[in-house]
Amino acid sequence: xxxxxxxxxxxxxxxxxxxxxxxxxxxxxxxxxxxxxxxxxxxxxxxxxxxxxxxxxxxxxxxxxxxxxxxxxxxxxxxxxxxxxxxxxxxxxxxxxxxxxxxxxxxxxxxxxxxxxxxxxxxxxxxxxxxxxxxxxxxxxxxxxxxxxxxxxxxxxxxxxxxxxxxxxxxxxxxxxxxxxxxxxxxxxxxxxxxxxxxxxxxxxxxxxxxxxxxxxxxxxxxxxxxxxxxxxxxxxxxxxxxxxxxxxxxxxxxxxxxxxxxxxxxxxxxxxxxxxxxxxxxxxxxxxxxxxxxxxxxxxxxxxxxxxxxxxxxxxxxxxxxxxxxxxxxxxxxxxxxxxxxxxxxxxxxxxxxxxxxxxxxxxxxxxxxxxxxxxxxxxxxxxxxxxxxxxxxxxxxxxxxxxxxxxxxxxxxxxxxxxxxxxxxxxxxxxxxxxxxxxxxxxxxxxxxxxxxxxxxxxxxxxxxxxxxxxxxxxxxxxxxxxxxxxxxxxxxxxxxxxxxxxxxxxxxxxxxxxxxxxxxxxxxxxxxxxxxxxxxxxxxxxxxxxxxxxxxxxxxxxxxxxxxxxxxxxxxxxxxxxxxxxxxxxxxxxxxxxxxxxxxxxxxxxxxxxxxxxxxxxxxxxxxxxxxxxxxxxxxxxxxxxxxxxxxxxxxxxxxxxxxxxxxxxxxxxxxxxxxxxxxxxxxxxxxxxxxxxxxxxxxxxxxxxxxxxxxxxxxxxxxxxxxx
Ligand code: GLA
Numbered sequence: 001x002x003x004x005x006x007x008x009x010x011x012x013x014x015x016x017x018x019x020x021x022x023x024x025x026x027x028x029x030x031x032x033x034x035x036x037x038x039x040x041x042x043x044x045x046x047x048x049x050x051x052x053x054x055x056x057x058x059x060x061x062x063x064x065x066x067x068x069x070x071x072x073x074x075x076x077x078x079x080x081x082x083x084x085x086x087x088x089x090x091x092x093x094x095x096x097x098x099x100x101x102x103x104x105x106x107x108x109x110x111x112x113x114x115x116x117x118x119x120x121x122x123x124x125x126x127x128x129x130x131x132x133x134x135x136x137x138x139x140x141x142x143x144x145x146x147x148x149x150x151x152x153x154x155x156x157x158x159x160x161x162x163x164x165x166x167x168x169x170x171x172x173x174x175x176x177x178x179x180x181x182x183x184x185x186x187x188x189x190x191x192x193x194x195x196x197x198x199x200x201x202x203x204x205x206x207x208x209x210x211x212x213x214x215x216x217x218x219x220x221x222x223x224x225x226x227x228x229x230x231x232x233x234x235x236x237x238x239x240x241x242x243x244x245x246x247x248x249x250x251x252x253x254x255x256x257x258x259x260x261x262x263x264x265x266x267x268x269x270x271x272x273x274x275x276x277x278x279x280x281x282x283x284x285x286x287x288x289x290x291x292x293x294x295x296x297x298x299x300x301x302x303x304x305x306x307x308x309x310x311x312x313x314x315x316x317x318x319x320x321x322x323x324x325x326x327x328x329x330x331x332x333x334x335x336x337x338x339x340x341x342x343x344x345x346x347x348x349x350x351x352x353x354x355x356x357x358x359x360x361x362x363x364x365x366x367x368x369x370x371x372x373x374x375x376x377x378x379x380x381x382x383x384x385x386x387x388x389x390x391x392x393x394x395x396x397x398x399x400x401x402x403x404x405x406x407x408x409x410x411x412x413x414x415x416x417x418x419x420x421x422x423x424x425x426x427x428x429x430x431x432x433x434x435x436x437x438x439x440x441x442x443x444x445x446x447x448x449x450x451x452x453x454x455x456x457x458x459x460x461x462x463x464x465x466x467x468x469x470x471x472x473x474x475x476x477x478x479x480x481x482x483x484x485x486x487x488x489x490x491x492x493x494x495x496x497x498x499x500x501x502x503x504x505x506x507x508x509x510x511x512x513x514x515x516x517x518x519x520x521x522x523x524x525x526x527x528x529x530x531x532x533x534x535x536x537x538x539x540x541x542x543x544x545x546x547x548x549x550x551x552x553x554x555x556x557x558x559x560x561x562x563x564x565x566x567x568x569x570x571x572x573x574x575x576x577x578x579x580x581x582x583x584x585x586x587x588x589x590x591x592x593x594x595x596x597x598x599x600x601x602x603x604x605x606x607x608x609x610x611x612x613x614x615x616x617x618x619x620x621x622x623x624x625x626x627x628x629x630x631x632x633x634x635x636x637x638x639x640x641x642x643x644x645x646x647x648x649x650x651x652x653x654x655x656x657x658x659x660x661x662x663x664x665x666x667x668x669x670x671x672x673x674x675x676x677x678x679x680x681x682x683x684x685x686x687x688x689x690x691x692x693x694x695x696x697x698x699x700x701x702x703x704x705x706x707x708x709x710x711x712x713x714x715x716x717x718x719x720x721x722x723x724x725x726x727x728x
Pocket of ligand 1: 334364365374409476478524525526527528543545546
C-alpha cells in the first residue's frame with residue numbers, strides 16, 4: 001500500500017480508492033506534495049508541482065518564488081514559504097526560521113503507538129506506515145512525518161514528531177500542525193460543524209475566499225462551538241456524488257483547522273493544536289509528538305467519507321470491552337430528578353424500570369458533598385449520606401437486586417470554590433495568582449498538570465468505583481478553561497499548560513481503562529462539548545447533547561454522524577414538554593430517534609404518562625432487535641430535515657447486505673401533498689428485500705432508483721421504522 005520509487009524519490013500511499021503522492025526535491029531535499037485524489041496506477045504526477053526548471057539550483061535568484069509557490073508536504077515558517085505554515089519555532093536567540101530537508105525513511109507493517117496520546121491502531125496485517133525523517137541541519141532539529149494507511153479504508157492518518165538533537169540549546173515549538181495539504185482549488189467550500197450548548201454540530205458550508213478561513217477552539221476542549229473537523233467540498237457535493245477532502249483531529253483540546261487560499265488558486269489545509277497560548281520548550285535530546293489527523297478523500301460524495309470515518313473509528317480507534325457489544329439500556333436520573341433524589345427515590349425508579357426492560361440505573365449529579373444544586377461541592381467525592389444513607393453500597397446492591405446494573409456520574413476535572421477540597425488547596429485550581437478567576441457554573445478547573453492534583457482526583461475516582469458494584473461511569477466536564485496559569489510550571493513553560501492538561505486527562509482515563517477493563521465509560525461535556533475522536537479512544541460513547549428533543553436531535557445527530565459512528569452517540573428518550581425547548585413529541589418518535597444512538601432513558605418512569613410507560617417494553621425489545629445492525633452496519637443519510645425543512649431519513653444496512661433499517665421522521669405536516677418517495681442508497685441491485693411489516697418485496701435497484709413511498713402522517717413529529725430483509 002505504501003511504496004517508494006528509488007529513482008524518482010517519490011512516495012506513493014495507496015488506499016482502496018485513493019492515492020497520495022509526494023516526493024523529495026533534488027537540491028535541498030524539500031518534501032514536495034504532488035497529488036491526493038482518486039487512485040492512480042503510476043506515480044507520474046511530479047510535473048504538477050511546477051518545479052521543473054524552477055528549482056533553486058536552476059533559478060537561485062528566485063528561490064523565494066520556489067518556496068512560496070510549490071505545494072509543500074509540511075511547510076515550515078521563515079525561509080520563504082509565506083503562506084500559512086504548519087511548523088514554527090523560536091530559537092534561543094529568538095529566531096523563527098527553520099528549513100527541513102530529507103534524511104531517510106522507513107516503511108513498515110502495522111502502526112506505532114503515539115506516546116501519551118489517543119491514536120488509531122492496527123495489526124501488521126491491517127495497516128502499513130511510513131516514517132519520513134527531515135532535518136534542519138543548522139538547528140539540529142529533526143521532524144518525523146508519520147503516515148499510516150489501513151486495509152480496505154480510504155483514510156490516511158498523519159502525525160508529526162519533532163526531536164531536538166542539539167546537545168546544548170533548547171528550542172520552543174510555537175506551532176506544530178499535524179497535517180498540511182496543498183490542493184488546487186476547484187471552487188471548493190469548507191464544510192464544518194458549528195454549534196453551541198444544546199445545539200451541537202450543525203452542518204455549515206462556506207465558499208472559500210482568498211486568505212485564511214477556518215475554525216478553532218481556544219476553550220481547552222474541542223468544544224460545542226466548533227468540532228475538530230473540516231472538509232473541502234466541491235460545488236456538486238451530495239451524499240452520493242461530488243468530491244470531498246475531509247480532516248478529523250484525534251484530539252480533545254484546543255485546535256485550529258484552517259483553509260488558506262493563495263494567490264495561485266491553491267488551497268492549503270492545515271489542522272493541529274491551536275498555536276494560541278501554545279509554546280513548548282524542547283530541551284536537548286527531547287521529542288514532542290503532535291496528535292494525529294485522519295484525512296479521507298472521496299469522489300463519491302459525503303456518504304463514502306462518513307462510512308470511512310465510521311469504519312476507521314469503530315475498528316481502529318475505540319478499545320472498550322463494549323466496542324462490539326450492545327450497551328445496557330440505561331435510565332439516567334438527571335432530567336428525572338435533577339438534584340432532588342435519595343436512595344428511596346432511586347430505588348423506586350429502578351423498580352419500575354426493571355419491570356419495563358431497562359437494564360441500568362445511572363445516578364447523575366448531586367450524590368456527593370453538599371451538592372443540592374450546582375453551586376458547590378465539586379472536588380468533594382464523598383457520598384452525601386443524607387441522600388444516600390449508608391453510602392453507595394446499599395443503593396447499588398438494591399439496584400442490582402432488582403436485576404439492574406448501576407452507573408455513576410462524576411466531574412473529576414473540576415472544583416467549586418465552596419468545597420472542602422478548594423478550602424484545603426485553593427492553589428489547585430487553574431487561576432492567575434492575584435487575579436480573581438472567572439467562574440463558570442460556579443466552578444473552577446483543577447490543575448491536573450500537577451501530579452499531586454491528578455493523583456488525588458484519580459484516587460477519588462478509583463475509591464468511588466471500588467466502593468460498590470459500579471459498571472458505568474459518566475465522566476463530565478462542564479466549563480471551558482480560562483485564567484490560564486499553573487503554579488506547577490515555570491514562566492517559560494506556561495504555554496504548555498493547555499496541552500499538558502489534555503495529556504493529564506488522557507492519562508487519567510487511560511488508567512481507568514486499564515484498571516477497570518469492564519467499566520463502560522461515557523464521556524460528556526455540558527452535553528456534547530468534547531465529542532471528538534480523542535475521547536473515543538477512552539470511551540466507546542459520548543453524550544451527544546443536553547438537548548434530547550427528538551426534533552432538535554435530528555440536526556444534532558445528523559451533524560455528529562457525519563463523522564462519528566452511530567454506536568458512539570449517547571441518545572436518550574426524555575420526557576415532554578422537552579426540558580431544552582419545551583416541545584411535545586410522540587413517545588415513539590423520541591424512541592426511534594434515540595435508537596440511532598446508544599439508546600436509553602432520561603425521565604422518571606414512575607411519573608410519565610401511563611401510555612408512554614406502556615411503550616417502553618416494546619421500545620426496549622426494538623433496541624435489542626436492531627442494535628447490532630445500528631451499531632455495526634453502514635449508515636446512509638437519505639434525507640435531511642436541515643435541508644428540506646419537512647422530513648428526515650437515514651438507513652443502516654448490514655455489512656453482509658442481509659437487512660436494512662430505515663428511520664423516517666415526518667417533522668411537519670403539509671396539506672394536500674403528493675406521495676413522498678424515499679430512495680435508498682448503496683443497495684446491491686441483485687438483491688430483493690421484503691418489507692417485514694407489509695410483506696411487499698422490492699428489487700434492490702427499485703429501492704435505489706424508484707424508491708419507497710413514505711406515509712405522510714396527520715399532525716407533526718411522527719416517525720416510522722421500516723425493516724427490510726433480504727430474501728436472496
Ligand atoms: C451536564 C451534562 C448533563 C448532566 C449535568 C449535571 O450538563 O451534560 O447530562 O450530567 O451536567 O450537572
